[in-house]
Amino acid sequence: MNAGMKLWLYRIPFERLAETGIPNQRSLPMSSLFVCHRTVFTVSLLLACLTPPLSGAAETATAEVSPPALKVYKGRLIAQTMHWEGAEWLLRKEREREESTQRMIRTLGLKPGQTACDLGSGNGYHTLMMAGLVGEMGKVIAVDIQQEMLTMLQERATTQGIHNVETVLGELHDPKLPDNTFDLVLIVDAYHEFSHPEHMLLAIRKSLKPTGKLVLVEFRAEDADVPIKPLHKMSKEQIMNELPPNGFRLVHEFNELPWQHMMFFERAPLPED
Ligand SMILES: C[S@@+](CC[C@H](N)C(=O)[O-])C[C@H]1O[C@@H](n2cnc3c(N)ncnc32)[C@H](O)[C@@H]1O
Secondary structure, three states, X not given: OOHHHHHHHHHHHHHOHHHHOOOOHHHOOHHHHHHHHHHHXXXXXXXXXXXXXXXXXXXXXXXXXXXXOOOEEOOEEOOOXXXXXXXXXXXXXOXXXXXXXXXHHHHOOOXXXXXXXXXXXXXXXXXXXXXXXHOOOXXXXXXEOOHHHHHHHHHHHHHOOOOOEEEEEOEOOEOOXXXXXXXXXXXXXXXXXXXXXXXHHHHHHHHEEEXXXXXXXXXXXXXXXXXXXXXXXXXXXXXXXXXXXXXXXXXXXXXXXXXXXXXXXXXXXXXXX
């Protein structure tokens, strides 16, 4: 395979899946969307006829359940969610060479007995490695918004005899994590897809122990040699525009991964604390 072909392949999972026949969310048939919308509309109409009007407080609470998704955050275009049908790409053989994943996982400094979270876990490429480091006395919670990803992860854990992993089906704006629990939250190549970055960062911040760390791994936008489309990369400058205002302080950087930034954050005070 020549270099040009490789470059093209790296770009497939995100923006060109529809062209290759591997579906992403954009390639969902319109008919299935239509059926879905029509059903929701019919059920909503029935409920509207049958249920009494909500009080003001209840209406507010309902509205808070689904805050509007952002398309842009602090000048950055938010990428679409990678569809689970492309998940095999996350387990590709070349990934170790391209991303030095074992080195990245060792650099996390996880210790036996710790509690960690792999947020936006996909099918668990990193989750299972993390599970080995925290050992049987520790635990890794994997969160994703696609149940199919979590099911694949569970199957992989079972096949490999790994028992210290739990999965949580999150929502776009809520990872459903317990407060004050994690020694470390890892987000690899997923933060740039979050449609509710502030809601997510607030929830992550609450889920960390006071000494806990958030580790963000994103493809380097500053590096034209990283063969990933710009929408799926982030610059350090952009990361620093987004995390510190949401209560995170940069405490460490690991700059030796081939393609990615790896930035360690701790909880920092917010004015409302
Ligand atoms: C490109 S994949 C990366 C998966 C995994 N971290 C890896 O590197 O193998 C991004 C994942 O983030 C998930 N995701 C997107 N938005 C999310 C959110 N708000 N909460 C949790 N997961 C989310 C997607 O469903 C997808 O599985």
